[in-house]
Amino acid sequence: MRIIPAKKPAAPGEAEFIPQPDDLKRRALVVDGDYDQAAEPAIRRAQKALERVRERSRDALAEGGARLAGAFADFERSPRSAGRRERLFRAAHDLRGLAPDLGEELAGRIAGSLARLLGYCPAASLALIRAHVDALRASLRDRDDPLADEVAAELERRSNDAIAGASGGEARS
Amino acid sequence: MRLEFDRLSILVAEDNAHMRRALVAMLEAFGATAILEAGDGEIALELFLEQKPDIALLDWEMPGLDGLALARRMRDRTASPNPFIPILMVTAYAEKGRVVAARDAGVSDFVAKPVTAKILYDKILGLVLEQRPFVATKDYFGPDRRRSDPPLYRGPERRKSRHREDGR
Numbered sequence: 001m002r003i004i005p006a007k008k009p010a011a012p013g014e015a016e017f018i019p020q021p022d023d024l025k026r027r028a029l030v031v032d033g034d035y036d037q038a039a040e041p042a043i044r045r046a047q048k049a050l051e052r053v054r055e056r057s058r059d060a061l062a063e064g065g066a067r068l069a070g071a072f073a074d075f076e077r078s079p080r081s082a083g084r085r086e087r088l089f090r091a092a093h094d095l096r097g098l099a100p101d102l103g104e105e106l107a108g109r110i111a112g113s114l115a116r117l118l119g120y121c122p123a124a125s126l127a128l129i130r131a132h133v134d135a136l137r138a139s140l141r142d143r144d145d146p147l148a149d150e151v152a153a154e155l156e157r158r159s160n161d162a163i164a165g166a167s168g169g170e171a172r173s
Numbered sequence: 174m175r176l177e178f179d180r181l182s183i184l185v186a187e188d189n190a191h192m193r194r195a196l197v198a199m200l201e202a203f204g205a206t207a208i209l210e211a212g213d214g215e216i217a218l219e220l221f222l223e224q225k226p227d228i229a230l231l232d233w234e235m236p237g238l239d240g241l242a243l244a245r246r247m248r249d250r251t252a253s254p255n256p257f258i259p260i261l262m263v264t265a266y267a268e269k270g271r272v273v274a275a276r277d278a279g280v281s282d283f284v285a286k287p288v289t290a291k292i293l294y295d296k297i298l299g300l301v302l303e304q305r306p307f308v309a310t311k312d313y314f315g316p317d318r319r320r321s322d323p324p325l326y327r328g329p330e331r332r333k334s335r336h337r338e339d340g341r
Contacts, residue, residue: 014310015308015310016308017307017317018306018308019306019307020257020304020305020307021257024181024227024228025301027177027180028176028180028181028227028301029174030174030175030176030177032174033175035175038174038175039175039294042175042178042202042204042294043290043291043294045202046198046199046290046293046294047289047290047291048202049198049290050195052198053191053198057191057194060190090234094188097192097232097265098189100265100286100287101192101195101287102191108265112265
């Protein structure tokens, strides 16, 4: 009889390396041609499906802008309310993801700057928050404003300065 | 090389209705038929525990349980039905600190919004082809966070390692 010693359990501080199971590869990966040939039709179909979704979502941008304006009006009445701040953050965060997907890069940048400001800087000035909200409204209303890019850059700079100056703030975004 | 998406079940956790519809529409166009949709982290966790999907696409910021907390729950070896699940974080946040935090939670890969069909396809293909071993330490379970083995590196190894052969 041969005695097989039991495996020693990993000691504290040791890393254990475990190979990944390959069941997904075995189940779903097919090697039957080059990548471009095989994947291109699926990617083309998906891009068209994405365009259709974007077309149907045009109103979502206006709705997101209105939700942000409403959340800011509530927040302005009671800037110390954590719940109102959270709703404003969520509205800005939503626009940050939505706007670039619908071709509104600038609105996405401003919303991103606002979300970062609200997330990183608990004592952000109401004036700076308001400036973001106003610029967002303007960017969604007038898409050809020649100064819009400069305004977005300035807001991002001020946001970054405020975040850099904040200490002990809870990082959200 | 291609993926048969109809052989995979995919969880999409995204609170923004438009972004969720966009991801689902692309996955359906790829051929996926088993798609689980969740508008918040709690529902996503329920679906993960009950339906055991093969792949998870998680938004970072969601009400309730966010994507990061969800990834940690999925990687919890003591309670998760599939701690090896490939996790793709779909996020508008590309800051370095965020990337590091997500990797530390066991996220497999990232895709930044806005997402194109080609990027999504390539990312999911990458998850299935993934070769990196998983690492288990006292504080972490997830894909090896070191992306490469620099051949010229001559410094000390930070980890004392013990490789397992049985895939568990």
